[in-house]
Amino acid sequence: MNEKLVEIKNLSVSYDQQRVLEQANLDILPLDFLGIIGPNGGGKTTLIKALLGLVKPDAGSIKFHIPLKKVGYLPQINQVDKRFPITVLDVVQSGKAGTRFLNVFRKDHTDRLYAEKLLDEMGISGIRHKAIGELSGGQMQRVFLCRSLMNQPELLILDEPDTFVDNQFESELYEKLKELNKRMAILLVSHDVGTISYYVKTIACVNRQVHYHPSNVISNEQLASYNCPLQIVTHGQIPHTVLSMHENHDHHGHHH
Amino acid sequence: MDTIIDLFSYDFFMNAFWASFFAAVSCGIVGTYIVSRRIVFVSGGITHASFGGIGIGYFLGWSPLLGAAIFAILSGWGIQLFTQKGKVREDSSIAIWWSLGMAIGIIFIYLSPGYAPNLMSYLFGSVLTVSTTELYLMGALSLVLVLFFSLFYRLVLYVAFDEEFAKTTGLPVNLINYLLISMIAITIVLNIRVVGIILILSLLTLPQATANLFTKDFKKMMMISVLVAFIGSFAGLLFSFYVDIPSGASIIFTLVLVFGLMKLAFYIRQNILSRD
Numbered sequence: 001m002n003e004k005l006v007e008i009k010n011l012s013v014s015y016d017q018q019r020v021l022e023q024a025n026l027d028i029l030p031l032d033f034l035g036i037i038g039p040n041g042g043g044k045t046t047l048i049k050a051l052l053g054l055v056k057p058d059a060g061s062i063k064f065h066i067p068l069k070k071v072g073y074l075p076q077i078n079q080v081d082k083r084f085p086i087t088v089l090d091v092v093q094s095g096k097a098g099t100r101f102l103n104v105f106r107k108d109h110t111d112r113l114y115a116e117k118l119l120d121e122m123g124i125s126g127i128r129h130k131a132i133g134e135l136s137g138g139q140m141q142r143v144f145l146c147r148s149l150m151n152q153p154e155l156l157i158l159d160e161p162d163t164f165v166d167n168q169f170e171s172e173l174y175e176k177l178k179e180l181n182k183r184m185a186i187l188l189v190s191h192d193v194g195t196i197s198y199y200v201k202t203i204a205c206v207n208r209q210v211h212y213h214p215s216n217v218i219s220n221e222q223l224a225s226y227n228c229p230l231q232i233v234t235h236g237q238i239p240h241t242v243l244s245m246h247e248n249h250d251h252h253g254h255h256h
Numbered sequence: 257m258d259t260i261i262d263l264f265s266y267d268f269f270m271n272a273f274w275a276s277f278f279a280a281v282s283c284g285i286v287g288t289y290i291v292s293r294r295i296v297f298v299s300g301g302i303t304h305a306s307f308g309g310i311g312i313g314y315f316l317g318w319s320p321l322l323g324a325a326i327f328a329i330l331s332g333w334g335i336q337l338f339t340q341k342g343k344v345r346e347d348s349s350i351a352i353w354w355s356l357g358m359a360i361g362i363i364f365i366y367l368s369p370g371y372a373p374n375l376m377s378y379l380f381g382s383v384l385t386v387s388t389t390e391l392y393l394m395g396a397l398s399l400v401l402v403l404f405f406s407l408f409y410r411l412v413l414y415v416a417f418d419e420e421f422a423k424t425t426g427l428p429v430n431l432i433n434y435l436l437i438s439m440i441a442i443t444i445v446l447n448i449r450v451v452g453i454i455l456i457l458s459l460l461t462l463p464q465a466t467a468n469l470f471t472k473d474f475k476k477m478m479m480i481s482v483l484v485a486f487i488g489s490f491a492g493l494l495f496s497f498y499v500d501i502p503s504g505a506s507i508i509f510t511l512v513l514v515f516g517l518m519k520l521a522f523y524i525r526q527n528i529l530s531r532d
Contacts, residue, residue: 016343052424073424080418085292085472094414097425131472151425 004065005030005155005185006051008210011060013043013050020046023060024210028155033181035200035216036189038228042207044189045076048159051187072153072184074144076160082133088143089115089128095150111150118146122176138169145176156180157187162195174199260494268384272503275386276489278394279450279459284482285401286443287460288467289436292474293416296461298335298437301350303444303456305331305357310378311364320378321390321445327357328441336437381452381504383493394446401439405478412436413474450489451504462511463488469522488514 006028013021020043028034038044049055051062052073064071072095092115119125122142132140141161148156158177162170177186178199190196197203203213205228213222263269290299309327313320331353338349365375377385386394405412415422415432423429444456451459467480492507499506 054420054423069426071424073421075418075421079420081294084417085288085468085474085477086413086417087473090410090413090474091417093410094417094421095425097410097414097422097427133472147421 003030004028006065007061007063008047008051009061009063011047011050011062012058013046013055014058015046015055019058020208021050021057021206021210022208024206024208026204026210026212028185028187030154031181031185033177033186033199033201034188035196035203036187036206037191037193037196037203038206040191042228044206045159047206047210048157048187048189051157066154069151070154072148072151072156074141074148074156074158074161077137077140077144077164080132080144082140084132086132087128088119088124088130088132088135091132091143092118092128092146092150095147115146115150118149119143122146137164138166141165141169141173145173149180153184155185155187159189160191161188162190162192170195263494263497269497271386271388271391272383272493273490274391275383275394275450276493276507277486278391278398279383279447280463280482280486280489281398282394282401282443283447283459284463284485285405285478286440287464287485288474288478288481289412289416290440290460291464291468292477295440296457297347297350298332299440299444299460300457301335301354302328302332302437302441303448303453304354306441306445306448307362307378307453308357308360308364310375311361311368314368314375315364320374321449324378324448325442325445327360328445329438331357332437332441333434336433377452378448379452379454380502381448381450381455381507383450383489383503383507384497386449390446390449397442397446401443404439409475416474451507455504455508458508458511459485459489462508462515466511466515466518469518484514485511 004027006026008024008026008028011021011024012019020041024043024047026047036044036047046055050057052071053068089112093111096111096114116125116128119128122145124139124142124146127135127139127143132143135143141164145158145161148158156177161173165173174195177188180186188196188200197216197218200216203216203218205211205213205223205226207226207228209227211226211228213226264273290296306324306328309323309325310320311323312318312327313323316323334353335346335349338344338352339346342349344352376382411427411432414425415427415429419429419433444460447456447459450456463481463485464477466484467477470480471477488511489507492510493503495501495510496503496506
């Protein structure tokens with residue numbers, strides 16, 4: 001078995017003629033729980049989209065050592081049209097679309113059963129026939145999480161799953177991810193540095209470049225050396241940098 | 257005055273009946289896709305761009321419908337291409353094709369010798385003069401659409417709902433998009449004779465608005481739209497016949513009336529009857 005799931009080498013990506021990522025390098029390891037942090041516009045979402053083949057890189061390479069259809073994806077929730085006439089079950093089943101493109105005559109019974117199982121495990125099987133427009137923010141995130149699990153991924157990519165949800169669902173979500181992490185690698189983009197450092201195993205700072213940090217504890221000085229200014233300034237001696245830990249923690253090695 | 261049964265013994269009325277039926281099937285299905293995906297304005301662009309083809313058709317002495325079909329498909333692809341590759345904002349890209357087509361149409365109709373006798377029927381529709389050939393084409397289109405949307409239902413649904421996600425699951429999103437925009441173009445062109453360029457958009461959106469009151473499921477919305485479109489067009493056709501008004505306008509008026517009444521009924525049920 002290969003050591004790495006994905007190898008990103010010297011990746012440069014532009015968006016509307018603007019260089020967003022410059023010579024970025026990152027390896028994704030099996031069963032890693034990688035938190036991606038960085039300032040807005042620093043290239044977090046672009047990195048993900050390049051990874052998923054949604055934007056074309058200018059240079060560099062992305063090498064997958066797992067099949068592409070074994071990658072699960074949960075996009076930012078505001079990307080979808082909430083008034084689209086589609087039921088929850090159909091949304092979840094759409095997570096496995098690519099594997100059955102020409103299989104038009106095959107009954108999709110097995111897919112449907114698997115989708116129902118996922119909804120059941122997420123505790124929302126009661127809403128499976130509802131239209132997505134009728135759901136709350138938390139329910140919708142659960143549905144999209146189910147969709148991203150439909151293809152039984154080995155790598156799960158989540159883009160800010162903690163927006164538009166309440167605190168209770170947020171902790172439920174992270175507990176669920178922790179459980180899923182026993183079976184799959186997770187790559188999580190978030191702006192909430194404090195919360196994710198509690199759950200993730202490793203951190204990558206993305207700001208034009210990618211700095212991989214093989215631990216979930218990161219100090220102010222390290223963030224500064226990674227050139228990773230974050231939006232929320234809590235405290236610290238160096239201006240425009242932030243500490244990933246809660247205020248009353250020391251900077252090194254304190255775990256919750 | 258003829259009874260409805262008597263009407264069916266007239267060839268022109270039978271043609272009009274089948275034209276409304278095929279219009280209901282094709283516009284019900286394609287319109288659901290258009291409305292769900294919020295590309296009504298794109299369809300408006302295609303519709304008006306097709307006028308350019310009608311003008312060139314007149315000028316060259318070809319069938320205006322053939323010219324319209326070519327213009328409609330090219331403008332549909334053009335709008336997509338401009339938006340995707342040319343980085344033109346979608347609404348601007350639509351406006352460019354919309355007005356370009358109208359301008360070409362006006363120029364060539366002006367240049368054509370003599371008066372264009374059927375021009376009004378392209379602008380405002382004339383279901384009672386639909387030819388047998390046109391009827392066959394409409395029937396074939398309806399059949400193709402029913403087959404395509406049943407066989408590739410999930411494919412269409414997934415791409416329409418979340419295009420970017422569909423790409424990540426490996427679906428051929430671009431192919432589907434171009435295929436569907438072509439189907440929209442053909443549907444618009446073949447139904448222009450029924451309600452006309454000016455009114456065709458309503459046949460693609462009004463039945464769907466009514467259906468959307470009853471269901472939030474894509475497949476059911478297609479079926480109900482077809483039903484509503486058929487009831488609306490047939491009732492509109494009868495109304496135009498007995499009152500002697502233009503059929504296209506009569507059909508659209510009926511569809512608006514159906515939507516208004518249903519909306520009112522739903523409003524009363526939700527806000528007044530459900531009160532304790």
